[in-house]
Amino acid sequence: MATKSTAIAGARVVATAVVDPATPTRLPAGAATATAAAAAVLACLVAPVANAADLKVIVHDTAGQPLTDAVIYVEPADHPLKPPTQPPHAIIDQVNKRFVPLVSIVQTGTEVSFPNSDNIRHSIYSFSAPKVFTTKLYSGRQAPPVVFDKPGVVVLGCNIHDTMVAWVVVVDTPYFAKSDAAGAGTIRDLEPGEYRLTVWYPQPQFNPVISRVKITATGAESNVTVDASASTLPALRKPAGS
Amino acid sequence: MGGSTNIIAVVNDVIDDAAHDPRLKRSFEDVDLPRLKKLLAEQICELAGGGCKYTGDSMRDVHAGLGITQAEFYDLVQVLRDSMRHHGIALRERNELLKILAPMKRDVVEK
Numbered sequence: 001m002a003t004k005s006t007a008i009a010g011a012r013v014v015a016t017a018v019v020d021p022a023t024p025t026r027l028p029a030g031a032a033t034a035t036a037a038a039a040a041v042l043a044c045l046v047a048p049v050a051n052a053a054d055l056k057v058i059v060h061d062t063a064g065q066p067l068t069d070a071v072i073y074v075e076p077a078d079h080p081l082k083p084p085t086q087p088p089h090a091i092i093d094q095v096n097k098r099f100v101p102l103v104s105i106v107q108t109g110t111e112v113s114f115p116n117s118d119n120i121r122h123s124i125y126s127f128s129a130p131k132v133f134t135t136k137l138y139s140g141r142q143a144p145p146v147v148f149d150k151p152g153v154v155v156l157g158c159n160i161h162d163t164m165v166a167w168v169v170v171v172d173t174p175y176f177a178k179s180d181a182a183g184a185g186t187i188r189d190l191e192p193g194e195y196r197l198t199v200w201y202p203q204p205q206f207n208p209v210i211s212r213v214k215i216t217a218t219g220a221e222s223n224v225t226v227d228a229s230a231s232t233l234p235a236l237r238k239p240a241g242s
Numbered sequence: 243m244g245g246s247t248n249i250i251a252v253v254n255d256v257i258d259d260a261a262h263d264p265r266l267k268r269s270f271e272d273v274d275l276p277r278l279k280k281l282l283a284e285q286i287c288e289l290a291g292g293g294c295k296y297t298g299d300s301m302r303d304v305h306a307g308l309g310i311t312q313a314e315f316y317d318l319v320q321v322l323r324d325s326m327r328h329h330g331i332a333l334r335e336r337n338e339l340l341k342i343l344a345p346m347k348r349d350v351v352e353k
Contacts, residue, residue: 121304139306
């Protein structure tokens with residue numbers, strides 16, 4: 001089923017099968033007898049679903065192990081996307097001296113709240129170029145959200161607890177997903193067309209893997225192998241003190 | 243108390259000892275110890291009139307949620323006493339410092 005295989009920046013990207021999507025809803029034969037008004041309502045409900053398609057991406061390391069928490073996003077290949085009219089919102093919590101989630105993907109302009117579910121204080125910071133900040137989080141006091149207004153990778157730490165780390169990947173697109181335990185992430189409701197697919201993994205000196213995908217009305221599926229090791233992240237997920 | 247060098251040496255030992263003490267180490271898990279040492283030395287230097295400026299949070303904020311017991315507080319005082327003795331600080335100066343630090347108990351120990 002594989003149609004092509006190209007080597008990009010030390011990584012292999014294989015665009016494979018077009019998956020069987022949810023079958024587009026069709027009007028049953030009896031609908032011809034429905035009133036014009038009812039048909040119009042039905043058409044409105046059905047139209048967006050019939051045109052949008054899903055992209056499923058499966059991310060593996062070079063040993064074939066699925067990579068969890070890989071960042072997957074697409075941008076239209078031929079035109080930039082408009083920035084969001086309302087700032088999107090995201091939450092990164094602090095639980096047992098760990099950031100939750102470990103990896104976040106947000107669209108440029110997103111306001112991120114740091115609620116702190118721990119009853120102790122944290123002092124979180126970033127020295128990363130796209131967003132440099134420090135915020136003190138006291139138990140029971142809500143700190144103002146932080147706006148991530150430039151694209152790029154932001155590494156978060158805590159001044160008080162030096163084992164805490166998290167990543168915020170800021171992207172110029174609302175079309176993103178994070179891979180699950182099976183290495184799979186699905187970006188839903190894409191208009192058919194050509195897209196640039198980027199896969200990133202939180203590992204030092206990691207170069208994003210970029211490829212092209214064609215989304216048809218029936219969706220698409222990609223397997224992406226990245227030059228990383230699945231064994232690096234689990235240590236960061238373990239509960240504090242264990 | 244013999245200057246800031248002595249304060250730094252005492253604080254470094256207190257934190258290292260406490261972080262390995264079975265009675266006390268739970269409060270130091272995952273904590274950035276070099277930062278803690280720097281801020282604690284800064285605070286003691288300021289309180290002892292050494293001309294430093296403490297840049298950390300209030301003792302109440304620092305200890306909020308940690309659930310520090312009275313026993314843990316006194317265990318840490320003992321670690322501090324031992325460290326000061328180890329570094330040759332005279333009894334009178336040791337007592338002076340403990341007197342300065344004693345009022346912190348109400349902000350450190352969880353009621």
